[in-house]
Structure formats: structure tokens, C-alpha cells
Amino acid sequence: MVGVDLDAMAPMPVVDGRGTHGGYCGPAVKPIALRMLGEIARTPDTSVLPISGIGGISNWRDAAEFLVMGATSLQVCTAAMHYGFRIVEDMIDGLSNWMDEKGFETIADVTGRAVPNFVNWNQLNLKFKTLASIDQEACIKCGLCHIACEDTSHQAISKTLLNGERHYEVIDEECVGCNLCAHVCPVDDCITMVPQPVEDVQTWNEHPNNPMSKIPAKAG
Amino acid sequence: MADLSTNIAGIRSPNPFWLASAPPTDKEYNVRRALEAGWGGVVWKTLGEDPPVVNVSSRYGATRYNGQRMAGLNNIELITDRPLAVNLAEIKAVKKDYPDRAIIVSIMVPCVEESWKRILPLVEETGADGIELNFGCPHGMSERNMGSAVGQVPGYVEMVTRWCKQYTRMPVIVKLTPNITNILNPARAALRGGGG
Incomplete structure (x- = not known):
């Protein structure tokens, strides 16, 4: 529910004095969509699924983010409804320039590149x-x-x-x-x-404060 | 220069940017303008069974935040409100003129095998490159046991996906609803339904 009309006392958009919940989209949903995309892409048994990414993609940077988090194609709506169909020109140019800059030749080179770095907190x-x-x-x-x-x-x-x-x-x-x-x-x-310079790696799995870790905590 | 073409489940498009199934892809006029502008593909706005649904007047609500218009957009429109035959004829005409673009058709019919068996050959006949199962729509259609009402039940996701794999040669994209606690459950159901 995006808001309540305080004169009509009804959710917006108001239809003859009443409102309802609807499908929520646009830049606001991008964080939710990216997490779900990444979750499917990083989980071994579902990682075999090719994914068409969707949810708030508004520019080439969003597009690149969805690709590296596992998408093979991208779906856009709100950005086109906001700025018109020609926004795709900027998306194509931006993505292409970024790929050239990074030395990526194909979409397949890009897809899933950030997935191994999406880990659980304890890593x-x-x-x-x-x-x-x-x-x-x-x-x-x-x-x-x-x-x-x-x-x-x-x-x-x-x-x-x-x-x-x-x-x-x-x-x-x-x-x-x-x-x-x-x-x-x-x-x-x-x-x-x-x-800051990193001395070594210690995750929660290895930390002495973790009751489940194999390394005993120092007394006192 | 980078090659932006992509191939997802056998659906090819010259770039990865597709217009999502939504008001901008409800009819031929808009879709042709989009393809002219350079979109790699479109997912045609969801088709259903006749008689078509009826939509309300006033359809969008928007979240504005500190001067940013449409930071979020809320849509209470339902699926296409045009007759099935009109959409099918337009899809066929568009695909014929844009053979290099991905034309995917979003579908939502009741969770009855007969309904899917009936509509899939009609869509296939348009020459479309693939279908997308609308298991996401959270309003109106979910009250009629379609859309997110299906997407929220992994068993239904698997069942309908299996029917689609059985009754069409077209690649099947299962659109998952985010209105669920763990996205892996419907994702796994889609994988099983697809034979994986």
C-alpha cells in the first residue's frame, strides 16, 4: 500500500472511495528482488535454473548488478513507464561500455560473476x-x-x-x-x-566466542 | 565492442533487455514502438481465458520520496482486458515482423489441466519464442485462485509447470512471487515441474 488518501480515508489509488493492495514495483523493490535472485543463483540445486531477472531495474548499472547476481536476461517495466521506451538506448550503451571497460565480451561472461561472493554472515x-x-x-x-x-x-x-x-x-x-x-x-x-590492511581471516565459524566452533575460548 | 546477445533456455534476443509483462506490452502498437526503440524482447501482457477481465479506473499509486517521483509504483490493473483472439493475432503479426527479437507470452488461466491444454497450442501457433507463467499477480486474480495464489503453493507451481512442459514445445519461464517466505521453495518446485 503506497499510501492512504487522508480526505477519502482510503488506500491509494482511490477507486470511487475505496482502495486495494496491488503489485508493487519500481526502484523501491530492487533490494528484495536482488536478494531473491542471488538466493536462487547461489543455492547448488537451484543454480542450474537460467534466470530472467526483474524488479526495479532502472539503468545500466542495475542491469549489470542483476546479471552478475545470476540473471541471463532482464525485465524492465517501471523505468519504461516513467521515461519512455528510448530509455533502453541508455541501458544498452551503458552496459556495453561497462563490459568493454571490464573486458567482458559476452553476457555469459558477466552472468553470475558476483554469486560466489554472496555468502552467509558466518562466512x-x-x-x-x-x-x-x-x-x-x-x-x-x-x-x-x-x-x-x-x-x-x-x-x-x-x-x-x-x-x-x-x-x-x-x-x-x-x-x-x-x-x-x-x-x-x-x-x-x-x-x-x-x-585497513588485513592480517588474516577469521570467520564466526572459527571464532573462539562461537559456542559451536572447534577452537576453545580463552579462560577469563 | 561487447556482444550483448543472450540465450536463456533457448530464447534468443539481441540484448538482454526485455519489457516485462505489464501495461506497456498489452498491445501491438506499444510493442512495435518498443521494438523499434531497440528492446531485445517483450513479455506480452498476461493472457487469460475469455471473457476478458474488467479493469478499474484509476490504476496506479506511486511512492514519492524526498522529491523522487515513482520511487515505487503500485499497480491495481489486472491481466489483459482484451479478447484472447485479438492478442493472439497481434502477437503473431509482431513476431513475423521481428523474428530476431524475443517474444514471450505471459499466461494465467485456472489451475485446471484442461485450461492449460486449451490455451497452449493457441499461443504456440503465434510463433512466440516462449511462455511465462504469471504466478505473481497479488491482487484481483489471486482472489480467483490464480496468480500469487498459485505462486505461494509450491505443489501448484510444480503441477502447472509440468502441464506446460507436457503440452508445449516452447521454453517455460516460471515467474515467482516475492510474497513468500523462502524463494527456494517455489524455485525448486519449478525445477521439478520442468523435469530437473
Whole structure:
């Protein structure tokens, strides 16, 4: 249900005073569609199915994402309804340019390329760390990163006055690399996440805190 | 330059971009404009049994978010509301003029073997490249025990897929509904129905 008309007191779109649920599509459903696509593509017994991907594909980048997550063909509707049929020209050009840039010659070269990297949480490396970094030249001193981190995350962005101006700085020791500050920052590329050197790999399956792991936790 | 042509289950198209089964693929006029614009294929808007369904007036609701129009689109239109014969004749004419494009026909008829047995040869006769089973429609048709009402029951997905493999030579795309807890259940049912 996309909304309720507060005058008609009915779900939208309103049909003579009443509404109903319907088929929901467009960019908003892309995350759901990608997950389901990936789930079928990565599961051994269903991975043999050729997949026509659908769900919010609006540009060449979405198209490439659906292909690398397992699709062999792509279905589009809302983007065409929004911008007209000629949007396919941009999709074809963009996909073609990207494939050239990456050295992919055919759709078969692209299909499923990201599937092996779609894993369950317990296969992620717990030793990996990434840290936020603020480009002080690009920063507009709005404070969104600070307040987001201070109120709802890890108190890892300090707010000080420097030469009479507000100044925000990442406290590396407190930063868990969650990305929230980069997401809320209104300036492109002002806050970047910097991956730190990886010493080794330890997943939850191997972690001593995991009661099911074979490695015993240290006493105390 | 990269070769964008694709082949999915034997359905070939010059690029992977197909218009999905929806209002833009309901009739010949729109589909021809789409193919002229360069779409690799279309999935013709879902055909059903006559008499055709009746659609309501006012059909789309949209999610706007911070200035972005149509971040989400909600559609309460049902399947095609035009007679079966009209759609079939148009599909045949389009396929004849665009032999290199993928023309797939979406179908939704009751979960009765006779209904599928009856419609499949009619679709096959158009020269279409494949069919798509509409097991996704969540409104109106699901109340009539079709669409997502089928897609939510793996046993039905398997049964109808098997009928389609039995009664047509065309490749069968099973459109899965996302309105389910685990997508692997209907996916496995489709695989079994297809003989896998």
C-alpha cells in the first residue's frame, strides 16, 4: 500500500472511495528482488535454473548488478513507464561500455560473476576493518555525520572549534567502520571508508566466542 | 565492442533487455514502438481465458520520496482486458515482423489441466519464442485462485509447470512471487515441474 488518501480515508489509488493492495514495483523493490535472485543463483540445486531477472531495474548499472547476481536476461517495466521506451538506448550503451571497460565480451561472461561472493554472515571475515575518513576540504561543516554517530552509533566523530569554525574529526579508535556517516553526508566522496590492511581471516565459524566452533575460548 | 546477445533456455534476443509483462506490452502498437526503440524482447501482457477481465479506473499509486517521483509504483490493473483472439493475432503479426527479437507470452488461466491444454497450442501457433507463467499477480486474480495464489503453493507451481512442459514445445519461464517466505521453495518446485 503506497499510501492512504487522508480526505477519502482510503488506500491509494482511490477507486470511487475505496482502495486495494496491488503489485508493487519500481526502484523501491530492487533490494528484495536482488536478494531473491542471488538466493536462487547461489543455492547448488537451484543454480542450474537460467534466470530472467526483474524488479526495479532502472539503468545500466542495475542491469549489470542483476546479471552478475545470476540473471541471463532482464525485465524492465517501471523505468519504461516513467521515461519512455528510448530509455533502453541508455541501458544498452551503458552496459556495453561497462563490459568493454571490464573486458567482458559476452553476457555469459558477466552472468553470475558476483554469486560466489554472496555468502552467509558466518562466512564474513571478522578480522577485516574499515575506517571513516573525512575530506576536510570537501566538508561543509553541516554536522550530520557527527550527530548521527554521536546519537545513534559509536561516538567516533568529534566536534570541535578550529580557528572559529566547526571541525569534525574521526576518532579511529572508536570507529567500527559502520558506514552511517558516509551514508548521511550530503557531499559526494567527502566521507570515504578506508579498508585497513588485513592480517588474516577469521570467520564466526572459527571464532573462539562461537559456542559451536572447534577452537576453545580463552579462560577469563 | 561487447556482444550483448543472450540465450536463456533457448530464447534468443539481441540484448538482454526485455519489457516485462505489464501495461506497456498489452498491445501491438506499444510493442512495435518498443521494438523499434531497440528492446531485445517483450513479455506480452498476461493472457487469460475469455471473457476478458474488467479493469478499474484509476490504476496506479506511486511512492514519492524526498522529491523522487515513482520511487515505487503500485499497480491495481489486472491481466489483459482484451479478447484472447485479438492478442493472439497481434502477437503473431509482431513476431513475423521481428523474428530476431524475443517474444514471450505471459499466461494465467485456472489451475485446471484442461485450461492449460486449451490455451497452449493457441499461443504456440503465434510463433512466440516462449511462455511465462504469471504466478505473481497479488491482487484481483489471486482472489480467483490464480496468480500469487498459485505462486505461494509450491505443489501448484510444480503441477502447472509440468502441464506446460507436457503440452508445449516452447521454453517455460516460471515467474515467482516475492510474497513468500523462502524463494527456494517455489524455485525448486519449478525445477521439478520442468523435469530437473
